[in-house]
Amino acid sequence: DAEITQSPRHKITETGRQVTLACHQTWNHNNMFWYRQDLGHGLRLIHYSYGVQDTNKGEVSDGYSVSRSNTEDLPLTLESAASSQTSVYFCASSGGGRETQYFGPGTRLLVL
Amino acid sequence: AQKVTQAQTEISVVEKEDVTLDCVYETRDTTYYLFWYKQPPSGELVFLIRRNSFDEQNEISGRYSWNFQKSTSSFNFTITASQVVDSAVYFCALSEASKAAGNKLTFGGGTRVLVKP
Numbered sequence: 633d634a635e636i637t638q639s640p641r642h643k644i645t646e647t648g649r650q651v652t653l654a655c656h657q658t659w660n661h662n663n664m665f666w667y668r669q670d671l672g673h674g675l676r677l678i679h680y681s682y683g684v685q686d687t688n689k690g691e692v693s694d695g696y697s698v699s700r701s702n703t704e705d706l707p708l709t710l711e712s713a714a715s716s717q718t719s720v721y722f723c724a725s726s727g728g729g730r731e732t733q734y735f736g737p738g739t740r741l742l743v744l
Numbered sequence: 745a746q747k748v749t750q751a752q753t754e755i756s757v758v759e760k761e762d763v764t765l766d767c768v769y770e771t772r773d774t775t776y777y778l779f780w781y782k783q784p785p786s787g788e789l790v791f792l793i794r795r796n797s798f799d800e801q802n803e804i805s806g807r808y809s810w811n812f813q814k815s816t817s818s819f820n821f822t823i824t825a826s827q828v829v830d831s832a833v834y835f836c837a838l839s840e841a842s843k844a845a846g847n848k849l850t851f852g853g854g855t856r857v858l859v860k861p
Contacts, residue, residue: 665849667849667851674852675837675849677848677850680848720787724849733849734791735781735791738788738789
């Protein structure tokens, strides 16, 4: 069955380190998204991509970057992790501009 | 800019009671989509329902129903005869419909529902 996966599911890192969170989908969806979930804020959009080589900034993009080299993957990189980036990160994908987004299981990141 | 407000932060009910979750949204678009997602204690986000702005017909799907009122910018969600397994955080979300906007979602802050046996 087609699915969307994230790895690692849990990560502990130190302030200043570079961290990459993986997202992989097998639906062949064009659109992929990264959100972070914090208490009291719901989910907020970090970056998104509408296809290979396309990336766009979302509402809370500072300190994060993404790259899209193929349809299946959209890795999220924290260039220099900060304690404020401790959060739960969700990846999502959708088939087109008006399709429903389906979410991965999430990655819980702790920055010490 | 889009905004979604879920004024209820937490609702506690006894099993078999009905639960209604409020959602109020703001958008300048005339065409948009509204969603409800469920996040059970296990943490994943599960898609529940989707409604297009040009279709105000309210529907029922099993124990779920929703009331979309464009005039008041509200998209309320009801769980009938609640069960313990309905305990979760429920998110309302909004996306623009224009091709340029893609389908970026704006989420409300979520409502935690606790169903007690």
